[in-house]
Amino acid sequence: MTKQLRLMAVHAHPDDESSKGAATMAKYVSEGVDVLVATCTGGERGSILNPKLQGDTYIEEHIHEVRAKEMAEAREILGVKQEWLGFVDSGLPEGDPLPPLPEGCFALQDVEAAAEPLVRLIRSFRPHVITTYDENGGYPHPDHIMTHKISMVAYEAAGDPERYPGTGEPWTPLKLYYNQGFNRPRTVALHEALLARGLESPYGEWLERWDESDREGRTLTTFVPSAEFFPVRDKALIAHATQIDPEGGWFRVPMEVQQEVWPTEDYELAKSRVPTSIPESDLFAGIRDNDGYE
Numbered sequence: 324m325t326k327q328l329r330l331m332a333v334h335a336h337p338d339d340e341s342s343k344g345a346a347t348m349a350k351y352v353s354e355g356v357d358v359l360v361a362t363c364t365g366g367e368r369g370s371i372l373n374p375k376l377q378g379d380t381y382i383e384e385h386i387h388e389v390r391a392k393e394m395a396e397a398r399e400i401l402g403v404k405q406e407w408l409g410f411v412d413s414g415l416p417e418g419d420p421l422p423p424l425p426e427g428c429f430a431l432q433d434v435e436a437a438a439e440p441l442v443r444l445i446r447s448f449r450p451h452v453i454t455t456y457d458e459n460g461g462y463p464h465p466d467h468i469m470t471h472k473i474s475m476v477a478y479e480a481a482g483d484p485e486r487y488p489g490t491g492e493p494w495t496p497l498k499l500y501y502n503q504g505f506n507r508p509r510t511v512a513l514h515e516a517l518l519a520r521g522l523e524s525p526y527g528e529w530l531e532r533w534d535e536s537d538r539e540g541r542t543l544t545t546f547v548p549s550a551e552f553f554p555v556r557d558k559a560l561i562a563h564a565t566q567i568d569p570e571g572g573w574f575r576v577p578m579e580v581q582q583e584v585w586p587t588e589d590y591e592l593a594k595s596r597v598p599t600s601i602p603e604s605d606l607f608a609g610i611r612d613n614d615g616y617e
């Protein structure tokens with residue numbers, strides 16, 4: 324029997340897969356790994372962040388379709404499969420006090436119930452490894468936090484025949500990671516490298532604000548070398564045209580600086596059912612060489 328490694332990346336909105344772990348996915352695809360992105364919501368409440376497309380009434384009125392089309396393009400670029408879990412974007416509440424979340428949105432769903440479509444997808448795709456966000460969501464968007472919650476429930480439940488009956492044969496994923504690509508050590512390294520080269524850094528203000536952040540002190544366990552695929556990541560991100568300003572800060576750090584200074588995408592191993600040693604450079608460490616996987 325041919326052994327096929329499978330990776331599932333759970334994301335809140337279309338575009339999150341292209342900004343978090345995209346180079347990792349493209350790398351694994353190039354190695355023959357089967358990669359599936361599970362997108363929780365349609366991104367219907369995302370603002371149009373590309374100044375060139377702001378005020379376009381067609382886009383505003385058809386945001387769901389537009390974002391689905393962008394997602395299809397990004398999926399092609401990354402070479403991944405992708406499924407929608409079918410939830411409705413909660414939007415990022417802004418203001419003081421924060422407005423209530425809109426009725427029926429993803430973040431207001433019951434966690435147990437909302438994990439069901441993910442359990443179903445895990446049972447049909449049978450991933451060895453799942454990536455998701457940490458309990459802070461990576462950034463405090465209610466959909467990202469909800470994505471974390473359903474991922475944790477589904478990781479535990481998918482292999483248990485007693486839970487979620489009628490959603491397919493149980494399947495036990497072996498590892499679960501949090502995306503930690505926007506970590507402080509990486510940001511500091513890029514910031515300093517830019518200044519040392521006499522270039523402008525988009526990170527100065529960010530780093531100042533970051534001091535109080537609760538993301539400080541998170542454990543990075545896994546550094547996946549993926550610099551070769553950073554250009555693919557950027558191409559996929561640009562495919563989400565409504566969500567990204569191609570002139571924006573994201574693209575202001577020269578590619579060669581990124582590739583030289585911090586050539587990995589980074590993760591925190593949150594759960595493992597296989598022995599592994601930290602630090603790792605492969606999401607499949609402890610699985611790949613084990614005859615036990617199927």
Ligand SMILES: [Zn+2]
Binds near residue numbers: 467
């Ligand atoms: Zn998002």
